[in-house]
Amino acid sequence: MSDDIRAMTSELARDPGSLVFIPLGEALRARGQIEAARKVIRAGLERNPDSTDAHDLHARLLVDVGDLEGAEREWSLVLSADARHLGAHKGLGFLCYRRGDVDGALDHLELALSVDPADPNVLQALQTVRGVVAEGGRSAPAVPARHGEMAADTGPFSGVEGADRAMLLVDPRGRVLGGGLRNPAGIEVAETVAAQLAGVSQEAERTVRVLELGEWSSIVAEAADGNMFLCQALPDTILLLVRDRSVPPARMQVIAEKAAEQARAWIAGQTP
């Protein structure tokens, strides 16, 4: 347990009515402890039923477990109390987009932008939705209804060990091209991680450009509960491999190189 979480848990034990349950729930969610976060938020909402931020977090947790209807109810509740709630507009925009309602998504995202014109997530989401509109479609491309369903399509890595739960191929805009990723609790986190990876790639490019280090080829992160290996399968296409700590980064590089080769062939096969 991190120090922050420990401190917030103690504070909540001292004062069960405290609003600290919201950052505590956020911190647990960020660590992938969805069930623990849900418990904290449900208990917190019993004492603070009017907290719009708590309902917003509850809605995001419901999305995490695939309860989209529940999430929609929560966000609608938030908007009935605060018509300019940024999180609720972002969330409802996301839900509209997922079910193919581009107009609804645009409405909510534009309202979100009016609340915070500098929110990079809203800007990126609007760009994506407007891109769909510009391509002539008023309905969004088919998107899986639940996070977990993305894992079933392991396209570029079929046959590679861990392809459905520990390997991702991501495009430059942070969208999953193939593979799947589950956190140690077994929850699908592919889309969340993919969104982060777009930023990592830009960060790596900027770093090597400014420091004149040539082209970046890989990034390794050794963490407490696993190792990550990132490389570029193709220019602008990132391959992520996650393994437990028993697999050394040098071996991950070998696996990643083989997977990258397979991904390149798969992408070439997809090109019309």
Added chain:
Amino acid sequence: MDRGADAVTGIRFRRLLDQVTRVRGVRGALLVAGEDGLVVAEAVMEGVRANAVAALTGSLARRMRRTADAAGIGFPHFLHLQATTGAICAVPAADGTLVVAIADAEVNVGLLRLALLKVAEVMA
């Protein structure tokens, strides 16, 4: 301001960083205030932009931390960016400082990793 104390701290940091710069192929070692991306102490060869290494590595480390968080694998304790003509390695120390090295592409990453971890341990 106690300039004597500053000098002692400076010498201590410098000695710590020397353990990293001793590794063959290392062009520079720095202590970086992780969240701010500012240089705390540096021992770099001429031509290495310490402020750029600090700001960019701090930012990359933050991004990687968020990614590792999202993937549920916990807090990264070693980072290695490999590029065609160089490499950057970083290890977070307990107080939020990052111990960073910039090196040639062919540096012995295993040795460098150990040196950085040792400095981070002493910092803690």
Added chain:
Amino acid sequence: MSTMRAVEGWTVKPLERFVNEAGARLTLLMTPAGQVLAQFGFTRAVDVMAAAALGAAIVSSTAEIARLLEEPQFSALNHQGLRHGIFVAGFDSPRGRLLALVVYGTNSSVGLVQLFFEDFVRDLIAACPVPEERRPVLAEDFERELNQSLASLFRS
């Protein structure tokens, strides 16, 4: 979608590069009197007016503190908040002294803003046209110029 606007065209490219590299959320380039040359990220004229006035006032107050302390003028100030940081800096250009107010979020850092601010200043100085002869600024001129600037910053 771009929320960048410039009163003076030569500022656009350096500003564009700076906000992309530094990950700035809001940036205002202005004179010490608060006249805006370019902005990024603001969507309402009233916000620009307030930010320009406050930014200019911050620089002028700290310059006065520096004078009292018999220190050279502060070149940059940074205030770190929980979700945002505010960086205010002044620099000399062929157009005289200019100020920049930068707001950055958790995706950036004071280190990155400082790093790319150095390039921003260099790019601006290189792009700056040779100045015309300067005339004294009168109150009515100032108000007219301010209104023209705002109209130009938020024209559709």
